[in-house]
Amino acid sequence: MPSDTTTASVGDTARAGLDRLWSRGTAFLGCPIAIMGGAMSWVSEKHLVAAISNAGGFGVIACGAMTPDLLAEQIAGAQALTDKPFGVNLITMHPQLDDLIRVTLAAQVGHIVLAGGIPPGTAVRAVKDGGAKLIAFTPALSLARRLVRSGADAIVIEGSEAGGHIGPVSLTVLAQEILPHLKEVPVFVAGGLGRGEAILSYLEMGASGVQLGTMFAAAVESIAHANFKKAFIRAxxxxxxxxxxxxxxxxxxxxxxxxxxxxxxxxxxxxxxxxxxxxxxxxxxxxxxxxxxxxxxxxxxxxxxxxxxxxxxxAGQSVGMVTEEKPVAAIIQMLVDQAVGALSARAG
Incomplete structure (x- = not known):
């Protein structure tokens, strides 16, 4: 039977292995755990975003239909709650997109996610000229390469298992189509993720990190109504x-x-x-x-x-794995422990 010392050594080695697998993602985001918060309108506001970043992940404010003034308030509110890095998700079809980018850059937010369509060239240039890192979504390898050529610093591929607006292809297929072939920039995967073992599998395929939304929607720090959280827990x-x-x-x-x-x-x-x-x-x-x-x-x-x-x-299909209202830090730790446990089991 292995000693406690041996078990601890295996666990430490496994955690080091996990850190190596998502090191490109953590270096890009500037946080110790390459788990991005999905941008959920009305949910991904300053409290949840700060909680994710404070727990070692990377929170992302969902701008949605916010005005520039409201976005500025949300950014300032998040900065008052955390000194850790976080990002802002902007919808490319927003009529005030240029103003929203200016507000975000003025607040010295280091990462901007442009979602909801192909980012306009003017927006890409504004983000890059402002010194922020640009993250973009893609449903196909050809578009991913085009986005990288135009200036995207990282890519998110989101499968149809995700909540909210979705594409037609599952993450399982997207990952096989894109991860082995797109090496120029970090690639984060999203859609239906709810356990550390699944996160580990995509990291081993070449992902640099993951994005999760549904798992955080019913967290303690989420401002969502109690009825909303109960619906998630029951589903x-x-x-x-x-x-x-x-x-x-x-x-x-x-x-x-x-x-x-x-x-x-x-x-x-x-x-x-x-x-x-x-x-x-x-x-x-x-x-x-x-x-x-x-x-x-x-x-x-x-x-x-x-x-x-x-x-x-x-809600995404991972909603079935939301079984109780838990603090963000506990959710992230659970996912990390599961991934480390899977690596430890192999070593054992």
């Missing part, structure tokens, strides 16, 4: 489903969330709108706008007001 992976497109004439951007009354009403709303389109009561553009407006304010209703019946409860 299984099968409850987190992508929104359904009823008619291809009215395209729906897939959003993964917990099925509720709002989900069912959305189908009815699409049917009613389609009938009005067919009857000539609405043009195609007007009908599309009517469909898109259905969820306006629905995420805030769920997260802030606790309306988990008609609101939008965005």
């Amino acid at each position: 299984s992976a099968r409850d987190a489903m992508p929104s359904v497109e009823l008619d291809p004439r009215l395209p729906v951007i897939p959003v993964r969330g917990l099925v509720n009354q709002g989900t069912r009403k959305f189908l009815e709303h699409q049917a009613e709108t389609r009938d009005r389109l067919v009857a000539g009561e609405l043009t195609k553009d007007a009908a599309q706008l009517v469909v898109e407006r259905f969820w306006a304010g629905a995420l805030r209703r769920a997260v802030i007001e606790g309306d988990v019946e008609t609101g939008s409860v965005m």
Whole structure:
């Protein structure tokens, strides 16, 4: 039977092995644990972001539809709660994107994530000229290479298992398509991750780190309403489903969330709108706008007001692994322990 000293030695070696595997990610982010917080609108604000960074990870503020002034307040609030590095996620379609970049750079935030579309060249240049590191999302290897050529310092590949707006391909496939071939910059993986062993497997495939959102949404430090957190804790992976497109004439951007009354009403709303389109009561553009407006304010209703019946409860499929409200530090430590445990078991 191995002695306590031997067991400790194996554990130390395993932790050192984990640190080596994500060393490129930790060096890039400037933190000891290469776990980025996913940018979740209304959830990833100063309290949760600071908690993730204070626990050794890398918090990311979700700007979403914030005004420049509100973003400045959130950044200042996070900086008051942590002296550790964190990033800001900006949506490329935001009408004030240039102003948001200026606000972020003025606050000396070192990492900017441009999400929601291909970053405009002007935005890329502004980030780079401002001295910040640029992180971009990609659903394909060809686009990843294009983004790197244009100036992206790191890439995130997010599988369809993730919560919120999703693409059509799972992380399992994306990782196989991209990780062996993209070596120029650090690549972070996201979507459906909820255990350290899974994180370890992607690091061994070549990932530099991971991004997690759903696992942190119901954390103690999350400002989400108690009803929102309870919905996460009660849910299984099968409850987190992508929104359904009823008619291809009215395209729906897939959003993964917990099925509720709002989900069912959305189908009815699409049917009613389609009938009005067919009857000539609405043009195609007007009908599309009517469909898109259905969820306006629905995420805030769920997260802030606790309306988990008609609101939008965005969640990834890892929601089934959210079993209780835990501090962020405990969540990160659990993931690290699981990864180290898997490495230790091999050594044993």
